[in-house]
């Protein structure tokens with residue numbers, strides 16, 4: 506089969522499309538014929554050796570796929586050959602086939618095609634876990650989202666609205682802010698042009714945001730702390746901006762506020778039932794026409810490096826998907 510291979514750690518341009526052996530299928534596992542693979546920021550970190558999980562080359566990146574079950578290993582009773590599924594994986598998704606534990610695969614509702622299914626689990630799983638379990642976002646509260654036109658950011662914008670919040674979307678240019686408004690954002694802030702802190706203050710009558718979904722970190726962290734309302738919750742989700750910020754703890758104390766870490770992958774492993782409950786809600790919203798992943802561009806598998814470069818250069822909006 507064909508697969509994208511990382512032969513040495515480095516930038517996306519080092520990835521190659523190669524012919525590799527078809528995957529085997531052990532006890533409790535199933536092989537998916539990949540019809541679409543989601544492109545995610547952590548993939549850029551993995552191939553550079555900067556992700557929390559380190560892999561030694563050669564390996565195939567790719568954390569999110571949708572397709573049909575091609576074969577099942579011994580002991581697999583929950584899946585049938587031909588069934589449509591999505592899966593989130595540690596790696597291996599940028600390929601024509603991938604093997605994964607059957608119990609981690611999500612059977613797909615008819616309402617989700619493969620392209621949108623490959624863009625669904627990681628960002629919505631992360632954003633709902635963040636807003637609900639970690640942030641306890643309530644109807645009527647104000648949610649500020651950074652990197653709001655990106656994968657997890659736009660998911661947080663959409664879910665914030667579904668959970669009844671007033672959503673302020675922050676992003677780096679007007680096109681991205683328009684994209685956020687088209688997906689439900691009530692207010693927008695261009696945080697490259699304007700002061701994030703001053704604009705949140707103005708938009709909330711000086712109160713601040715109840716919940717901040719932050720997948721960016723870096724130089725905006727100080728403004729996030731200043732923008733928290735009394736009892737605010739700052740959801741530390743990622744560091745797409747590059748630098749991991751240090752937090753002056755006194756600012757949390759003064760606002761009775763909390764900085765909460767979000768690690769969806771560990772949540773799935775440690776609290777699988779709660780994660781499945783989250784997906785029941787997500788699929789119900791999707792089937793009712795209230796939630797759709799914003800896939801803005803698809804690429805042939807061979808252009809995986811270009812897709813990752815587009816993410817790194819902040820050119821992407823919503824979700825990018827590879828088509829093997």
Ligand SMILES: NC(=O)c1ccc[n+]([C@@H]2O[C@H](COP(=O)([O-])OP(=O)(O)OC[C@H]3O[C@@H](n4cnc5c(N)ncnc54)[C@H](OP(=O)(O)O)[C@@H]3O)[C@@H](O)[C@H]2O)c1
Pocket residue numbers: 545546547627631652653654655656657658675676677678681720721741742743744745746747767768769770816817818819821823
């Ligand atoms: N904690 C978890 O469980 C979890 C799960 C999934 C992802 N993540 C992490 O969350 C972060 C965002 O993931 P994502 O899928 O939303 O990524 P994405 O689609 O690439 O969006 C990230 C956004 O960050 C902003 N950004 C600011 N500085 C940037 C820079 N130097 N390079 C790239 N983007 C920059 C960009 O928006 P502007 O141009 O508008 O600033 C971009 O749209 C990553 O660090 C990822 O590892 C964490």
